Amino acid sequence: MSQQHTSPHPGGGAEADVDVDVVVIGGGPAGEIAVARAVRGGLTAALVESRLAGGECAYYACVPSKALLRPMESVDEARRVRGVAAALTGSVDVPAVLARRDETIYHLDDSKQVAWVESLPAVMVRGFGRLRGPRLVEAVRPDGTGTELRARHAVILATGTEPALPSIPGLAEANPWTNREATTFTKAPRRLAVIGAGPVACEMAQALHFLGAEETTILVRGHRLLARTEPFAGELLLEEMRRKGIDVRFGRQPVRVDRADADGPVTLHLDDGGTLEVDELLVATGRRSAVDGLGLDTVGLEPTGPLRVGPDMRVEGVAGDWLYAVGDVNGLDLLTHMGKYQARLCGDVIAARAAGRPDDLPGLREIADGLGAPQVVFTDPQVCCVGRTEEAARAEGFDVRVVEYDLAQVTGAYLQADGYRGRAKAVVDERRRVLLGVTFVGPGVADLLHSATIAVVGEVPMERLWHAVPVFPAVSEIWLHLLEEYGL
Ligand SMILES: Cc1cc2nc3c(=O)[nH]c(=O)nc-3n(C[C@H](O)[C@H](O)[C@H](O)COP(=O)(O)OP(=O)(O)OC[C@H]3O[C@@H](n4cnc5c(N)ncnc54)[C@H](O)[C@@H]3O)c2cc1C
Numbered sequence: 001m002s003q004q005h006t007s008p009h010p011g012g013g014a015e016a017d018v019d020v021d022v023v024v025i026g027g028g029p030a031g032e033i034a035v036a037r038a039v040r041g042g043l044t045a046a047l048v049e050s051r052l053a054g055g056e057c058a059y060y061a062c063v064p065s066k067a068l069l070r071p072m073e074s075v076d077e078a079r080r081v082r083g084v085a086a087a088l089t090g091s092v093d094v095p096a097v098l099a100r101r102d103e104t105i106y107h108l109d110d111s112k113q114v115a116w117v118e119s120l121p122a123v124m125v126r127g128f129g130r131l132r133g134p135r136l137v138e139a140v141r142p143d144g145t146g147t148e149l150r151a152r153h154a155v156i157l158a159t160g161t162e163p164a165l166p167s168i169p170g171l172a173e174a175n176p177w178t179n180r181e182a183t184t185f186t187k188a189p190r191r192l193a194v195i196g197a198g199p200v201a202c203e204m205a206q207a208l209h210f211l212g213a214e215e216t217t218i219l220v221r222g223h224r225l226l227a228r229t230e231p232f233a234g235e236l237l238l239e240e241m242r243r244k245g246i247d248v249r250f251g252r253q254p255v256r257v258d259r260a261d262a263d264g265p266v267t268l269h270l271d272d273g274g275t276l277e278v279d280e281l282l283v284a285t286g287r288r289s290a291v292d293g294l295g296l297d298t299v300g301l302e303p304t305g306p307l308r309v310g311p312d313m314r315v316e317g318v319a320g321d322w323l324y325a326v327g328d329v330n331g332l333d334l335l336t337h338m339g340k341y342q343a344r345l346c347g348d349v350i351a352a353r354a355a356g357r358p359d360d361l362p363g364l365r366e367i368a369d370g371l372g373a374p375q376v377v378f379t380d381p382q383v384c385c386v387g388r389t390e391e392a393a394r395a396e397g398f399d400v401r402v403v404e405y406d407l408a409q410v411t412g413a414y415l416q417a418d419g420y421r422g423r424a425k426a427v428v429d430e431r432r433r434v435l436l437g438v439t440f441v442g443p444g445v446a447d448l449l450h451s452a453t454i455a456v457v458g459e460v461p462m463e464r465l466w467h468a469v470p471v472f473p474a475v476s477e478i479w480l481h482l483l484e485e486y487g488l
């Protein structure tokens, strides 16, 4: 069977099962958008996915984690308004929360997603994709049968990441939870230990604690939560973790893990000589690029990730103009929206090159990754940042000035919650008088971040920003206070 989706391959050669302009390996958010964008650019495309179209994000990461955090957020919101808190009697209906979570992940059924890909139109191929040489891909199904795909113009790798487990004796054998189990569980363990202090550890510890993990302990190797953010973010988050009754231990690590029975308790032997017994252990110590078995060696690349890319998402170290990598697998910014952004850019660059159009237009230049990607960690309080932290800006040699403001002093914030706790910080490049980075920490600030992203990416001069009048009494009035603190 041959699906010719273009005129025959100009280089000739044996006919492949699928012959298209662009082949994408990995159907997560980045891969799907790369396909869609290539098709929009007038090209034909095929998507190879080994598990579920929609990727980690749709089934085991962003979507279920936020579905599990939203109930906690709703209760916290009500709890913080005097007179309303009393209405919160009774307990959380956990099965209903989990049923809602299951709906958001389509009960792990990707047929809607596949239908969307096919409607683009694009060819959807099930199987594990691997490179067999320049512009040649093989998709292998679990029964060993395969489909050969030839790409007339480009192959895009969008295979994402896998959890990276630290090498602690007994850890792998103890069957620890990763993001997969933590987002799709049917019953929260009563006693939970979490290793890590990044977004996964912080978000999932709070969600699981709220949904039944009464005794939740976070073991932090270093001395901060969310160490890549401004220090006050981790401090405010720690304060709320402890108020909720989550035990956060800094500078503490397991040196050995024991689990005699697969369904039994897990014993963590800690580096201070103590032990901790829990019902489940969640490991959230970062990710590694999913490149195993991808056939990188067939095109002269080291078979380990992340795949280094240039500003046009082309993989460095490969001759010719045909191999690209978008999303988590390139290690630039492990965030869905950044992977999708890279995918739009990559699809457009490939379409431009295929049509012989200029491929260096302003819209086809990577700028957002370099400026600092926006991120919201959906904990209580929410931690939202874009651009550089003060430390990063100083390290890069900018002429930095910093302004900070207590969000609790903003009318919109204290109307939202009694005892509002939050803070904002702006990092200014004094030479150009533009923002390099902004951080907001507090309940309900997630959607405020995009205003900061526009200011940072748009490099809006502070004097011009002053004319963007924020609404009273909304939390966004924080902008006025930051600008006044700056002296405007
Ligand atoms: C718990 C958790 C919560 C998160 N929350 C957020 C959030 O709120 N916001 C946010 O922006 N980011 C969040 N992230 C990060 C986000 O999930 C990733 O940045 C995003 O999924 C990356 O998309 P991707 O398309 O690059 O890869 P993935 O989503 O990992 O998709 C890769 C796909 O490729 C497939 N694949 C891999 N190898 C092959 C192969 N050889 N052949 C065929 N198919 C293959 C996989 O099956 C998978 O479907 C979260 C991550 C975790 C773990």
Ligand SMILES: NC(=O)c1ccc[n+]([C@@H]2O[C@H](COP(=O)([O-])OP(=O)(O)OC[C@H]3O[C@@H](n4cnc5c(N)ncnc54)[C@H](O)[C@@H]3O)[C@@H](O)[C@H]2O)c1
Binding pocket: 166, 167, 195, 196, 197, 198, 199, 200, 201, 203, 220, 221, 222, 226, 227, 253, 284, 285, 286, 287, 333, 334, 335, 375, 376, 377, 378
């Ligand atoms: N809301 C969001 O935007 C969101 C939510 C979840 C995840 N993500 C993204 O997904 C990616 C993965 O998140 P993550 O939290 O798993 O990774 P991470 O890299 O952000 O954090 C890993 C944490 O584990 C710790 N760690 C690493 N190795 C360790 C070891 N050997 N022993 C003990 N601790 C160790 C690190 O110090 C760090 O605290 C990140 O890039 C993150 O930004 C985003």
